[in-house]
Amino acid sequence: MSFKEKGLLVVLSGPSGVGKGTVCKALRKRGTDLQYSISATTRKPREGEIDGVHYFFKTRDQFQQMIDQDKLLEWAEYVGNCYGTPVDYVRDTINAGKDVILEIEVQGALQIKQRFPEACFIFLAPPNLRELKNRIMGRGTETAALIESRMTVAKSEMELMQNYNYVVENDQVDKACDRIEAIVRAEHCRVDRLIEKYKHLEGDDGQ
Amino acid sequence: MSFKEKGLLVVLSGPSGVGKGTVCKALRKRGTDLQYSISATTRKPREGEIDGVHYFFKTRDQFQQMIDQDKLLEWAEYVGNCYGTPVDYVRDTINAGKDVILEIEVQGALQIKQRFPEACFIFLAPPNLRELKNRIMGRGTETAALIESRMTVAKSEMELMQNYNYVVENDQVDKACDRIEAIVRAEHCRVDRLIEKYKHLEGDDGQ
Structure with a gap:
């Protein structure tokens, strides 16, 4: 009879160069309850x-x-x-x-949405496209042609945002982590996740 | 051309006796950015x-x-x-x-849902029905018959939870406030609220 709440599957994705790895590492350092696949x-x-x-x-x-x-x-x-x-x-x-977080490329995120539509999809976005270009260039190892081709890919990846539930701006890593933590906390309060629990609650009183 | 994000309408409701007023007062004390109607x-x-x-x-x-x-x-x-x-x-x-929070009875919340379906509906729930009864009795001024009739109303109000987006357990006022703050923060990251902003973002680069 007792209600056992399932953990969340949190999928963190976004265009290449946006800083998914950095944000994930920072989240880990905070020692939140998230499990890393x-x-x-x-x-x-x-x-x-x-x-x-x-x-x-x-x-x-x-x-x-x-x-x-x-x-x-x-x-x-x-x-x-x-x-x-x-x-x-x-x-x-x-x-x-327990909650699991996956940090993956946008193509992988779309595959997961097919099989796990109830997962929580978070799109990490750059504050603007110039910033994204700076980050791609910042790796320092690419030619101008490669940078342009990466930007074209990144822009098309931005259009996949509409398949996600949330968009988190990665203007500052710490702020992005705060937002992700708030999203996870809020998702645990969603009525569609908890309604079964409260059906059992009503039984508490012998009704 | 610039995207101006609207504030959220947050509707905090729940059965009578659950502690809506107490939670709202505690939120106010925290000095969050919420405006109170x-x-x-x-x-x-x-x-x-x-x-x-x-x-x-x-x-x-x-x-x-x-x-x-x-x-x-x-x-x-x-x-x-x-x-x-x-x-x-x-x-x-x-x-x-700016975000506005309304603390109202469940009937009023349902009226608002008709006119403002995009609002964020939070149902404040008791940890269990015994606790709710204690709180209703705790007012100390009611007869046994009145308490029973209030409990019947409260139980039927619990069933309205399914019309809400979130359910926040009021086990401890401070924890309930944390959850509400997380929900407001997460709602601001919802893709359907922000997609327009990122359409403009794509224009940044002259594309």
């Missing part, structure tokens, strides 16, 4: 990276098997390596009543 | 009550005129006196980009 990848471990901590390192065959067995919530290939989100960890964690 | 009433001023501060005091004729001229967002009669929410203050304040 670990990606599976076919990329080779870099110095200091530990299997099961930073990534689940997989061979191509193992990764393909995960795809075939529907064990990935989303996956994509970047620069010759595959990256994906193992579905078991996400399901187990939210069934245990 | 002042009700119009036909009730006579009590000692220390100031017209335009605590209430707008109206004669029956004046109140009736406000109803006829559609100047009230909602109104109701309690114990022979009329109470209502002047619509002008609410519209002017949200058009100026």
Whole structure:
């Protein structure tokens, strides 16, 4: 009879260069109750990276098997390596009543929306496009042509915002984290998530 | 061309005895940016009550005129006196980009939903029905029969929760205020409220 509230799946995404990784790291540092999903990848471990901590390192065959067995919530290939989100960890964690946050590219977020429409989709947005260009240029390693092509991609990624529930401006990392924390807290108060709990509450009094 | 974000209309309601007034007072003390609407009433001023501060005091004729001229967002009669929410203050304040909070009975909240479906409806709920009964009894002035009849009303009011966007448990006033503040902050990040802003943002770069 008792009502067990499920955890939330929070999907943090946004155009490349907007600072998803930085915001996620800052959230982690705050020690909030959010759980962080670990990606599976076919990329080779870099110095200091530990299997099961930073990534689940997989061979191509193992990764393909995960795809075939529907064990990935989303996956994509970047620069010759595959990256994906193992579905078991996400399901187990939210069934245990804990919130999970995924930091992923916009294409992956759209894949998740197909399978987990009840997730909370947060789009991290730049304060303006000039700022986004500065950040893409700031990596310092790209040619002008590559920067322009990245900007074209980023602009088309901005148009995917309408598929999300929330947009958080990344004007300052700390403010962006405050907003994300408020969103998670507010989502836990949504009537459609809690109405079952209050149906049981009415039984409290023997009615 | 510039995007001006409107303020939110936040409607805080819930069964009688749940502590709406206490929570609203505590929110006010925090000095948040919320604006508080002042009700119009036909009730006579009590000692220390100031017209335009605590209430707008109206004669029956004046109140009736406000109803006829559609100047009230909602109104109701309690114990022979009329109470209502002047619509002008609410519209002017949200058009100026400020958030307004209304603390009202569930019937009034439903009236507002007809006219302002985009408002943010928060249902303040008791941690359990025994607690609600204690609070109703705690006023100390009611007979057993009156308490029972209030409980019957309160239970039917609980069923109106499904018309709201959020439910906030009033287990502790401070926690309830935290949740309400998070909800207001999160609502300001909703994509459907901000998508216009980001359409303009895309113009920043001359695209």
